[in-house]
Amino acid sequence: MELHQLRYFCAVAETGSFSRAAEQSHVAQPSLSQQIIKLEEELGARLFDRLGRSVRLTELGKIFLPRARAVLRELEAAKGDVVERKDFVGGPVTVGVIPTVGPYFLPRVLTSFSRKFPQVRFTVVEEITPVLLDRLRAGAIDVAILALPIRGHEFETKPLLTERLFAALPKNHRLAKRTALSLRDLRSEPFLLLRDGHCFRDTAVAACDRARLHPQVIFESGQFSSLLSMVGAGMGVSIVPEMAVERKSQCRYVHIADEQATRTIGTVVLRGRSLTRAHQAFLSHLHRD
Amino acid sequence: MELHQLRYFCAVAETGSFSRAAEQSHVAQPSLSQQIIKLEEELGARLFDRLGRSVRLTELGKIFLPRARAVLRELEAAKGDVVERKDFVGGPVTVGVIPTVGPYFLPRVLTSFSRKFPQVRFTVVEEITPVLLDRLRAGAIDVAILALPIRGHEFETKPLLTERLFAALPKNHRLAKRTALSLRDLRSEPFLLLRDGHCFRDTAVAACDRARLHPQVIFESGQFSSLLSMVGAGMGVSIVPEMAVERKSQCRYVHIADEQATRTIGTVVLRGRSLTRAHQAFLSHLHRD
DNA sequence: ACGATGGATAGGCATAGCCTATGGAGCTCC
DNA sequence: GGAGCTCCATAGGCTATGCCTATCCATCGT
Structure with missing residues (x-):
């Protein structure tokens, strides 16, 4: 029939x-x-x-x-x-984001996007990079926002922005009034860093390595805000990306002028995966500049 | 697609x-x-x-x-x-029947058939032959039961039974005791016949023609029972088919022995029309002997 | 690095659906 | 009542399309 x-x-x-x-x-x-x-x-x-x-x-x-x-x-x-x-821009979109980007970057983007496309329902998953990549592979996440570069050619990456790194110093620190510094200037300081697993820890450590600096880590945490409180209390120094700089904190932030002391954030999707119009619209909204 | x-x-x-x-x-x-x-x-x-x-x-x-x-x-x-x-024997079946057959033949057949196939729902249409044939053509009737032969090769006919004709006489009629008679014996009698349009009127008139008899018709009706009441009252004589003979009426019935003084009842369906299992079952039930 | 797995591509083949031409039955009209 | 028309069925040929095998290419696991 x-x-x-x-x-x-x-x-x-x-x-x-x-x-x-x-x-x-x-x-x-x-x-x-x-x-x-x-x-x-x-x-x-x-x-x-x-x-x-x-x-x-x-x-x-x-x-x-x-x-x-x-x-x-x-x-x-x-x-x-x-x-x-x-051709309908709507439906569910699941975005994965690393914790060191999530709170600073996503809220602004999501609200502006949702204003344009209110039919799109977002789910945000905040996990460390390897978890996000697994979820991408499994199709549980549509788009991930994380620090580039990453390994694995099954992914398609596209840089979003590159930000400078800053040294977070106690207010009364000897370097606090500088407009810039080199990591080597922090040679003798006790460091507060993110826990292992967070990719920004790797970024910071790699920058230190390039500066021949082997930081003495006296405190580790899963989020910047904890670190910065401790720094404000004078326990040591830390390194943060530009977007984590808190204007009205107890810390002073000084630009780290070292070559390659930067972090690049980008979007990642699974290669070969077909994207809905909502996915596409969200991606181009992110990259709109 | x-x-x-x-x-x-x-x-x-x-x-x-x-x-x-x-x-x-x-x-x-x-x-x-x-x-x-x-x-x-x-x-x-x-x-x-x-x-x-x-x-x-x-x-x-x-x-x-x-x-x-x-x-x-x-x-x-x-x-x-x-x-x-x-393959399901059920659904609607519409049967057409001429008035001179309807009351005598159908009830018995329908009840026995319905006992066998209770899923079949009958509708009975009682009309004169040309109306039945039109309805057959229009598909409003599935099976018709009427007197053969009919004209028109778009129909498929099959004889059911051939019945003798009887003279209906008042009880005290001079011929009432005979076991058989010829139509010519009714030469001088006043006749009561069915109205024009009823095919049995044509059957009766044709039989009379063959007997060189030109009946003087003093009363016409649409049903035998009226005619027979009048005959019982002594108003004249009539001709009826065997199935219309009423056992306990006021009339006497004498077999008409003339050649061809018979009526053949048969089924008619529209040629080329496909029949449901219910139609087929009903037809073979009718013809089961 | 290798073979195994799984999907895409290439090229040939056969079927199936479409076409035109024609047959045949029924209806209409002169 | 016969000629022509209408309408569905049949016949025969053509083409397209879906299927096949063989092969390619990428990925994955050993």
């Missing part, structure tokens, strides 16, 4: 004539006749009585007609649904 | 693999791939993400899946409905 057979059948039922049905269906009358006959053979029953002049549905034909129409109606609904939704 | 494409799509969605879906669908994997691609092209959107190892539904695929299933479900329902009902 094929769809065009059902269409022909309905056309004959509607027009009451094979010829008119053929015309309406844009096929030759014999073609339509053949298909109706085939359909009848498959069902094992006549659907029409051919009575010289007129063609009439048999009892079984009358039963079959609404069912055939239902099939075609469902088909149109299926087609229409997809065609309609494929 | 074709049905096999929907089937393939569902198979891939279920198995999560083109290869397994192809196997399950009994086609080669490339064939299935091609059809999925065609489907995606027609919809203008990817339905699956091909991610090296695994295949996953896209957002649109997830939307499309239940709709595709709905189409296939409707299709199966349509097929099943017809296949189920085509």
